[in-house]
Amino acid sequence: MSPLEKSNPPPAPPTITLPEEGSTTGVATLLLGSGIPDALVQVWSIEYGNALGGGKVSANGRWAFSIGGAQSTGEQGIHARQTWEGVPSEWSAERRYTVVLRPEINVPVVFEPEEGEQVNTLPFFSGDVTQAEGFVNIIDLDTNKVIAKADVDTLKRWRAQVTKPLAPGLHRTSAIHNIDGKVSDWGRVRTFTVTAKGKGKGKGKT
Structure with missing residues (x-):
């Protein structure tokens, strides 16, 4: 890179709205939040270091997708990052919640x-x-x-x-x-x- 060239600064991390902090979910819950329109968001498990899902941010700045597989039961931690114009953000703040196998009310x-x-x-x-x-x-x-x-x-x-x-x-x-x-x-x-x-x-x- 020449002295006149500058690399793009990393975008801000996306935010996680769902699941809520301290909530209880099923094994394949909804992941939802906000970010930069058209950016690619990925959500990863903190404990297991694997991707839980990903998708693009909509034109009004919202992203939403379901976890592709089934999570382990118990307390879980996730964080998210977004890639905008080829540059990845830092990880978002951690989100903690509890996964149960048989919730009181099943999802429709x-x-x-x-x-x-x-x-x-x-x-x-x-x-x-x-x-x-x-x-x-x-x-x-x-x-x-x-x-x-x-x-x-x-x-x-x-x-x-x-x-x-x-x-x-x-x-x-x-x-x-x-x-x-x-x-x-x-x-x-x-x-x-x-x-x-x-x-x-x-x-x-x-």
């Missing part, structure tokens, strides 16, 4: 929309849970807003349509089962694309 399973599916601006969400009570919230991970709420029926199924049209483009969502104010861990990330010609209205799956 999502049937529709399917992963990677194209849907219209008013898609339906459906799935099932392990307890025939309460309701399921669908949260848009890029806006942190509830976009659909579904009551659980006696067959442990749930189904609802979004309350407001979704903007065209890629969407990342997660589901939470709520029973009398107690909530499950975040479900696996479901990614889909909203288009004017996409599916999403009609009877859907049962």
Whole structure:
């Protein structure tokens, strides 16, 4: 490198929002936080020194992905870093939480929309849970807003349509089962694309 050339300074580390410090999660919890738009974020286990997942930061500065495998039970520690324009950041502050094999309320399973599916601006969400009570919230991970709420029926199924049209483009969502104010861990990330010609209205799956 010549004296006139300067290397790019490292970007600031990303922040981790979920899982919350001191919380309890399942073995494959949601990882969520903020960073530089279009940067690549990676989350690593501190104890085991292995990558738990990675993905790009959205245009509004949020990243979200589910842990690819299953974590060991007990206390876990994670940290994250982001790479922007080829330059990696330092590691973020550590985040500590406890992993349990059988949580009090299991995460919801999502049937529709399917992963990677194209849907219209008013898609339906459906799935099932392990307890025939309460309701399921669908949260848009890029806006942190509830976009659909579904009551659980006696067959442990749930189904609802979004309350407001979704903007065209890629969407990342997660589901939470709520029973009398107690909530499950975040479900696996479901990614889909909203288009004017996409599916999403009609009877859907049962």
